[in-house]
Amino acid sequence: MDNRYRPVIGLEIHVQLNTKTKAFCDCSAEVFDLEPNSSICPVCTGQPGALPVPSHEMFELGIKIASALNCHINLYSRFDRKNYFYPDLPKGYQITQFFHPLSERGWLEVDGKKIRITRIHLEEDAGKLLHSGDNITKSDYSLVDMNRCGVPLAEIVTEPDIESPEQARIFMEKLRTILRYIGVSTGDMEKGAMRCDANISVVDTITGKQSNKVEVKNMNSFKFVEKALEYEFDRIVQLMENGQEVERETRGWNLTTKSTVSMRSKEESHDYRYFPEPDIPPVVLDSEYVEKIKNSLPELPDDRLRRFVNDYKLSEKDAWTLVEDKKIADFFEEVVKQTKEPKETANWFLTELFRMISEHGEDKIHINPTHFVELFQLMRDGKISRNMAKDIFQESALSGKMPSEIVKEKGLEQVDDTKLIEDIAKKVIEAHPKEVEGFKNGKEGLFGFFVGQVMKETKGKANPKTVNEILNKFLRGV
Amino acid sequence: MLTNEAFKTMTLKDAMTYEDKSALVERSVEIIAKEDKNIRAFISVNKSPNIGIPIGIKDNMNVKGVETTCASKILKGYVAPFDATVVQKLRENGFSFVGKTNLDEFAMGASTEYSAYGPTRNPHDLERVAGGSSGGSAAAVASGEVIAALGSDTGGSIRQPASFCGVVGFKPTYGLVSRYGLVAFASSLDQIGPITKTVEDSAILMNIIAGKDEMDSTTVDRKIDFTEFIGKQFPKMKVAVATQSFGEGVEDGVKQKVREFITLLENFGHEVAMVDIDDLKYAVATYYIIAPSEASTNLSRFDGVKYGLRVSSDSLRDSYEKTRGEGFGDEVKRRILIGTFTLSAAYYDAYFEKAQKVRRKIANRLSEVFEKYDLIITPTSPIVAFKIGSVSDPLVYYMMDIFTIPANLAGLPAISIPFGKVDNLPVGIQIMGPRFSDAKVLGFADSIERQLR
Numbered sequence: 051m052d053n054r055y056r057p058v059i060g061l062e063i064h065v066q067l068n069t070k071t072k073a074f075c076d077c078s079a080e081v082f083d084l085e086p087n088s089s090i091c092p093v094c095t096g097q098p099g100a101l102p103v104p105s106h107e108m109f110e111l112g113i114k115i116a117s118a119l120n121c122h123i124n125l126y127s128r129f130d131r132k133n134y135f136y137p138d139l140p141k142g143y144q145i146t147q148f149f150h151p152l153s154e155r156g157w158l159e160v161d162g163k164k165i166r167i168t169r170i171h172l173e174e175d176a177g178k179l180l181h182s183g184d185n186i187t188k189s190d191y192s193l194v195d196m197n198r199c200g201v202p203l204a205e206i207v208t209e210p211d212i213e214s215p216e217q218a219r220i221f222m223e224k225l226r227t228i229l230r231y232i233g234v235s236t237g238d239m240e241k242g243a244m245r246c247d248a249n250i251s252v253v254d255t256i257t258g259k260q261s262n263k264v265e266v267k268n269m270n271s272f273k274f275v276e277k278a279l280e281y282e283f284d285r286i287v288q289l290m291e292n293g294q295e296v297e298r299e300t301r302g303w304n305l306t307t308k309s310t311v312s313m314r315s316k317e318e319s320h321d322y323r324y325f326p327e328p329d330i331p332p333v334v335l336d337s338e339y340v341e342k343i344k345n346s347l348p349e350l351p352d353d354r355l356r357r358f359v360n361d362y363k364l365s366e367k368d369a370w371t372l373v374e375d376k377k378i379a380d381f382f383e384e385v386v387k388q389t390k391e392p393k394e395t396a397n398w399f400l401t402e403l404f405r406m407i408s409e410h411g412e413d414k415i416h417i418n419p420t421h422f423v424e425l426f427q428l429m430r431d432g433k434i435s436r437n438m439a440k441d442i443f444q445e446s447a448l449s450g451k452m453p454s455e456i457v458k459e460k461g462l463e464q465v466d467d468t469k470l471i472e473d474i475a476k477k478v479i480e481a482h483p484k485e486v487e488g489f490k491n492g493k494e495g496l497f498g499f500f501v502g503q504v505m506k507e508t509k510g511k512a513n514p515k516t517v518n519e520i521l522n523k524f525l526r527g528v
Numbered sequence: 529m530l531t532n533e534a535f536k537t538m539t540l541k542d543a544m545t546y547e548d549k550s551a552l553v554e555r556s557v558e559i560i561a562k563e564d565k566n567i568r569a570f571i572s573v574n575k576s577p578n579i580g581i582p583i584g585i586k587d588n589m590n591v592k593g594v595e596t597t598c599a600s601k602i603l604k605g606y607v608a609p610f611d612a613t614v615v616q617k618l619r620e621n622g623f624s625f626v627g628k629t630n631l632d633e634f635a636m637g638a639s640t641e642y643s644a645y646g647p648t649r650n651p652h653d654l655e656r657v658a659g660g661s662s663g664g665s666a667a668a669v670a671s672g673e674v675i676a677a678l679g680s681d682t683g684g685s686i687r688q689p690a691s692f693c694g695v696v697g698f699k700p701t702y703g704l705v706s707r708y709g710l711v712a713f714a715s716s717l718d719q720i721g722p723i724t725k726t727v728e729d730s731a732i733l734m735n736i737i738a739g740k741d742e743m744d745s746t747t748v749d750r751k752i753d754f755t756e757f758i759g760k761q762f763p764k765m766k767v768a769v770a771t772q773s774f775g776e777g778v779e780d781g782v783k784q785k786v787r788e789f790i791t792l793l794e795n796f797g798h799e800v801a802m803v804d805i806d807d808l809k810y811a812v813a814t815y816y817i818i819a820p821s822e823a824s825t826n827l828s829r830f831d832g833v834k835y836g837l838r839v840s841s842d843s844l845r846d847s848y849e850k851t852r853g854e855g856f857g858d859e860v861k862r863r864i865l866i867g868t869f870t871l872s873a874a875y876y877d878a879y880f881e882k883a884q885k886v887r888r889k890i891a892n893r894l895s896e897v898f899e900k901y902d903l904i905i906t907p908t909s910p911i912v913a914f915k916i917g918s919v920s921d922p923l924v925y926y927m928m929d930i931f932t933i934p935a936n937l938a939g940l941p942a943i944s945i946p947f948g949k950v951d952n953l954p955v956g957i958q959i960m961g962p963r964f965s966d967a968k969v970l971g972f973a974d975s976i977e978r979q980l981r
Binding site: 140 | 590598612715744829835868872
C-alpha cells in the first residue's frame with residue numbers, strides 16, 4: 051500500500067516578523083504574553099478615520115526571507131484587502147498582498163530535493179479571542195485581545211513538491227533554522243510565531259488518479275505537522291481504497307483525539323473580495339536597496355554545513371547538529387579557533403555540552419573557549435583522565451571556573467608517580483590472594499578488579515595507563 | 529461691538545486679523561442657537577467652545593473628545609480618540625470647533641437628506657435641500673453661522689452643496705490634504721477641502737490644512753502656496769467649456785448661466801472653446817462601481833464589536849446582521865450591496881477591474897484636454913437645489929453628480945463658485961484644472977469673483 055499511494059503536499063507558512071513596530075502603525079510588535087490590549091492604537095484597532103502606513107522594516111525582513119529562499123524579488127509590489135468578518139479582525143479586512151506579492155519563484159533544498167516556493171508576501175496578523183469557557187461554543191462570552199492585530203507576517207507558499215509528512219516536518223525545521231539565522235523571527239511554532247497550514251492530496255500510482263486536495267490546519271508544532279499529515283494521508287488512502295470520494299475541505303488537527311476533523315467544506319469557503327488597498331500607494335523598491343539587504347545576510351545554514359564538512363572533516367549529520375542552532379554554531383567556531391581541534395571539540399559539543407544544555411538550560415551554562423583549551427591541554431599532558439575531564443567540564447560549565455583551578459582545588463591532579471602506584475598495587479595484590487589465584491587460573495576478567503582496587507585506593511586519581519602497565523608487570527610478568 | 533449681521537458676512541481673511549476672537553465665538557454660538565432650529569446644519573454643537581475662529585467641521589472628521597457620528601445610527605455614542613490631521617492643524621492655527629455639521633450618512637448622497645439626524649435645509653429656501661453630502665457645512669457657511677467650514681468630497685460633496693447654497697467649495701488635488709481622521713467613504717476618491725464665503729478664504733484655509741502627512745501615505749510632498757495668485761491680475765487663459773454642459777438633464781436656467789459665464793470670460797479677454805469630452809458620459813457609471821466597492825469594505829469595521837451600536841444576539845452572525853441592519857440607512861445599505869457585488873470574485877473583472885480601466889481612460893482624456901487648455905468649465909450641478917423629498921429614484925439622484933465626479937476619478941483640483949441665481953436659487957460654476965494646479969484654479973476663480981463684485 052505504501053508504495054502504491056503517494057502523498058502530494060504543499061505548505062502555507064505564516065512567519066511573524068520580529069520588527070520593532072507593527073506593520074502599519076508605531077505600536078510595538080513584541081506582543082507575546084503582554085497584558086491584553088496594551089499594545090494598540092487607533093490604526094491597529096480600526097478606529098474610524100485611522101489609516102495604515104506600511105513600515106520599512108517589514109520590507110527589509112521580507113526581502114531577507116525572500117533572498118534566503120532564493121526568490122525573485124518584485125521591485126513593484128502592492129497591498130490588497132482581504133475582506134471577511136470576524137471579531138479579531140477590527141477593520142473587517144486584512145491588509146495583505148494578493149495581486150502583486152513581494153516575491154515569487156524560489157526554493158529550499160530538503161533531503162537533496164529542491165522544494166519550490168511559489169510566493170512570499172507580506173501581511174498583517176489578526177488579534178486573538180479569549181473565550182470565557184473551554185471553547186467558543188461552550189462560552190457565554192468572548193473577549194477580544196487586539197495586541198496581535200497588525201503584527202507583520204510573511205506568508206510563504208510552497209508548490210506541492212513535498213513527498214512525505216516527514217519531509218514536511220523537515221522542511222519546517224529547516225525553514226525555522228534559516229529564519230533564526232537571518233534574524234527575522236523566533237520561529238517558535240508553539241508560541242505561534244510560525245504557523246503552518248498544509249494542502250495534501252494523494253496519487254494512486256497504479257491508476258494515476260489523484261484525490262481532491264484537503265487543507266489541514268491547527269498544526270502548532272513540528273511534530274504535529276508530521277502527525278497530522280500522516281493521519282490525513284492514511285485517511286485519504288482509506289477512502290480511495292474503498293472507492294469513496296475525497297471531499298475538498300478544510301480539516302483541523304485535533305490534539306486530544308489525534309485526528310483531523312472537518313472544519314468547512316469547499317461550498318462554505320469565503321469569497322474574500324480581494325481588491326487593491328486604496329489607502330496605501332504601490333511600493334516601489336530601489337534595486338540598490340534590495341542588493342544592500344541581500345548582501346547583509348549572514349552565511350546561510352546550508353553553506354555553513356558544507357564548510358563544516360569540508361574544513362572540519364565532520365560527518366554531515368554531526369555538522370548539521372552543530373549548524374542547526376546558530377548560537378551553538380557560532381560558539382563552536384569560536385572554540386575551534388582556539389583549540390585548533392575541530393573533531394575533538396565537536397565530540398565534546400555533541401555529547402557533553404548538549405547533554406548539559408538539555409539538563410540545565412542554556413542560560414545556566416557559563417563555558418567559554420579558554421575552558422576547552424585548558425581542558426584539552428590537561429588531558430594531553432596526562433594530568434587528568436578523560437573521565438575526570440568530564441566531571442571537570444561539568445563543573446566549569448556550571449560555575450565558569452577554569453579547569454586548572456578546579457583540579458587544584460579538589461586535588462584532582464592525576465597520580466602518575468610510578469613508585470607510589472607500585473606500592474599500592476603490591477598492597478592490593480597481597481590483600482586479595484583468592485583473586486590472584488583465580489586470575490592465574492585464567493579468569494582474565496579479574497584484571498579489571500585489580501585496576502578498580504588501585505583506582506579506589508588512589509581515589510580515582512591514578513593515571514589509568516600507568517596502573518595498567520604496573521598491574522601487567524606484577525600479574526602477568528610482562 | 530460685533531453685530532450678528534456683521535459676523536454673518538465676515539470673511540475668514542478678516543476674522544484672522546479680528547482681535548476679539550471670543551466675540552467671534554459668541555456671535556457664532558448665538559446665531560447657531562437662533563437659526564439652526566430651521567436650517568439644521570449641525571448634528572452637534574459645542575456647548576463651551578474654545579476661543580478662536582468659529583469653523584464648522586463635517587461630522588465625518590474626528591475632533592478629539594467629540595462624538596463623530598457620520599450622520600449614522602451605527603456610530604451613535606462614538607467619541608473620537610484622536611484629532612483628524614486637518615483638525616489638529618486648525619487647532620494649532622487658532623480655530624474654534626463650534627460644532628459638527630450634518631451630512632448624508634457616511635457622505636453617501638447629494639442632498640443631506642440621507643442623515644439619521646434629518647435633512648439640512650437650504651438657507652436660500654428652507655423647503656429645499658442644501659445639497660450634499662457636505663450640506664451642513666455649506667448651509668452653515670451660507671447662513672453665516674460660522675466663518676468657514678470643512679467638507680469632504682468623494683464625487684462632488686463639497687462643490688455641489690456649495691453650489692446649491694451659493695458659497696465657494698474647493699476640492700483639492702488628491703493627496704494634498706491628509707485624510708487621517710476622515711472616516712473613509714471611498715479612499716481613492718475622498719478629499720477634504722474648504723467651504724467658504726470667498727475664494728480667497730478657501731486659499732487661506734488650504735494653506736493651513738494641506739501638506740504631506742506621515743499618518744496618510746497617500747499624501748504627497750508638494751509645497752504649494754495656494755494664495756499665490758489671489759488678488760493678482762490674471763493672464764489670458766485658454767478655457768475649455770465641456771459641451772456636456774448643455775447636454776440632456778441640464779436645466780435651462782443652468783445652461784443660461786453657463787452661457788453668461790462664457791460671455792463674461794470672453795469679455796475679460798480669456799480664450800474660450802467648446803470641447804466635447806465624450807468620455808464624461810461614463811463617469812457616473814464608473815464612479816458608482818468604484819465608490820461603492822471601496823465603501824463596502826471601508827464600512828466593514830462597523831460591526832458592533834468595538835464601538836458604536838451593537839445589537840446583541842445569540843450568534844455572532846446574527847449580531848452582525850442585526851447591528852448593521854439597524855445601524856445603516858437605506859442609501860448606505862444600497863451602496864454596500866452594490867460594492868459587495870462588484871468586488872465578488874465572479875464579477876470583479878466585469879465590474880471593478882473594468883471600472884478601473886475606464887477611470888484611467890477618463891483621466892487620460894482629461895489630461896489630453898489640459899494639453900491644449902488651461903482649465904475646464906462646467907456647471908457644478910445640472911440642476912439647482914430641489915425640494916426636500918422630491919427625488920426618490922436613485923438613478924436620477926446619481927446623475928446629478930455628472931460634472932463633479934470626473935475631478936474625483938482623475939484626482940484633479942476643482943472649485944465651485946457662485947454665479948448668480950435662477951428662480952432665486954444659487955447656481956455654481958465649476959472650474960477644473962490639471963493635477964497640482966490648485967493655486968492657479970483658485971487664482972483664476974478669485975479673479976472672476978473680484979470682477980463680479
